[in-house]
Amino acid sequence: MTSSEELHKRRGAAVARGVGSVVPYYVDRAGGGTLTDVDGRQWIDFAAGIAVTNVGNSAPKVVEAVKAQVERFTHTCFMVAPYESYVAVCEQLNVLTPGTFEKRSALFNSGAEAVENAVKIARHATGRPAVVVFDHAYHGRTNLTMALTAKNMPYKHRFGPFAGEIYRVPMSYPLRDGGLSGAEAAARAIEVVEKQVGAENVAALLIEPIQGEGGFVVPAPGFLPALREWATATGVVFVADEIQTGFCRTGDWFACQHEGVEPDLVTLAKGIAGGLPLAAVTGRAELMDAVHVGGLGGTYGGNPLACAAALASIETMHELDLAAAARRIGQVMGDRLRAIAARDSRIAEVRGRGAMLAVELVRPGTPTANPAAAAAVSAACHAAGLLTLTCGTYGNVLRFLPPLVISDTELGRGLDILDAAFG
DSSP states (O other), X not given: OOHHHHHHHHHHHHSOTTSOOSSSOOEEEEETTEEEETTSOEEEESXXXXXXXXXXXXXXXXXXXXXXXXXXXXXXXXXXXXOHHHHHHHXXXXXXXXXXXXXXXEEESSHHHHHHHHHHHHHHHHOOOEEEEETTOOOOSSHHHHHHOOOOTTTTTTOOOOOSSEEEEOOOOGGGTTTOOHHHHHHHHHHHHHHHTOGGGEEEEEEOSSOSTTTOOOOOTTHHHHHHHHHHHHTOEEEEEOXXXXXXXXXXXXXXXXXXXXXXXXXXXXXXXXTSOOEEEEEEHHHHTTSOTTSSOOSSTTOHHHHHHHHHHHHHHHHHTHHHHHHHHHHHHHHHHHHHHHHOTTEEEEEEETTEEEEEEBOTTSOOBOHHHHHHHHHHHHHHTEEOEXXXXXXXXXXXXXXXXXXXXXXXXHHHHHHHHHO
16 A cells, blocks of 8 residues: 555545545655645646646745744734734735735735725725626635535535625626627626626625636626626725636736726735745725724734745735736647647637636537546646646536646646647
């Protein structure tokens, strides 16, 4: 019995069955673009912990910053006895996120927690109850964020009842939209809101600039700007969920920047802190400061170890120009994926931006989703030593999220494995 098999047996007796894993191999160490399991087997990493380890799993500056902080103190609770690194992270986020207006930030633990707090802030600031979200959206696993999330299985199934005043409208999904332009798709969504909800009742419009779990859906050009314009005109708070797209992943610091969209609030997590749990809401000062003292917070929010890691991660992103690295990865990977698609009729579309790319698989000659093919290709990748993920409302999308520090050699080896898996 291998060490991974022994650990898997222990897991079965100790870990709740509802916690899943993509592969049954247990990691011993990781760095750059590779993972090594407890049996010494090495994997090329096209998952990055679901877009978390953008700077790698053991970035030198992050490791040193966390070591230094853990020797000083591990926790005080910022709401009890504050510390400088929390303030410094907020200062960085206020500068980095889109928009030249005055901003404030608040730190939390997870993406779902950031989304919940963005909704709280928008409702408090506007005095309105409704929240508008989109088809195929994913925003988290808490009760409120399950209501915001579109996909039932495995995220929502039999976990209700869910929070109310959530309204879902059509997303711009170019592959399945029948040729709608971004402006036309936005008009369709806005019409639903105005007829079924009423703009005057809407606190927030919440959207992923590129959808994550929903299938790496990139909306048609003009969709996001049209929604931003409508939100401004109606007093609706425009909230960009940049949890998966943020921190250089799409070839810019944030995905909204590709179309010059400036959200009122941005939710952040995943790539923010090199693998340590940290999240944030950053936005317009007048919205963020509308909440009464004590209305935002949490015991572990902005933990000093996570803040140290975040500051070191941001420094690494600047020094290595990881936005440019994401663009290079996207060019190399995109060219290879398009070459595979040219000879494999199951691939209906190659899409994404930067180092956030995907292929959607269908039954050849039809628009019918082909989740079995996606699962089979992913399983073949795993068997050959490449860690890949599936996603999509229909389970038929392969998504690729390599660490932004992956070497050209590792990227090439991974793409060779993927190419063979499709064969």
